[in-house]
Amino acid sequence: MLVHVDDAKFLFCPLLMTHDDRMKMCxxxxxxxxxxxxxxxxxxxxxxxxxxxxxxA
Ligand code: SF4
Structure with a gap:
């Protein structure tokens, strides 16, 4: 998915989790x-x- 850097930081990363198993942002x-x-x-x-x-492109 092609995104703008300002939008990417509000998308969840499939790899990063917090210590309490919540997804972290990109x-x-x-x-x-x-x-x-x-x-x-x-x-x-x-x-x-x-x-x-x-x-x-
Ligand atoms: S933080 Fe996660 S979603 Fe963002 S570029 Fe790295 S691996 Fe990809």
Missing amino acids: QVTQCMMWRWVDREKGTGYCGMAGKPAGAD
């Missing part, structure tokens, strides 16, 4: 799996699920 650029598509437009995606449609 860490965006602080995570090694974040992939930029267009830095000027601020779009990218989580690389854990592969490259999404539109990522080459």
Whole structure:
């Protein structure tokens, strides 16, 4: 899923959990799996699920 960095931080990460088993939000650029598509437009995606449609645009 291609998203803007400002939106990604409000999406749950499928890997990160709190100490009481609640899902945590995406860490965006602080995570090694974040992939930029267009830095000027601020779009990218989580690389854990592969490259999404539109990522080459
Ligand atoms: S980019 Fe990192 S923190 Fe964000 S959803 Fe993917 S694995 Fe989780």
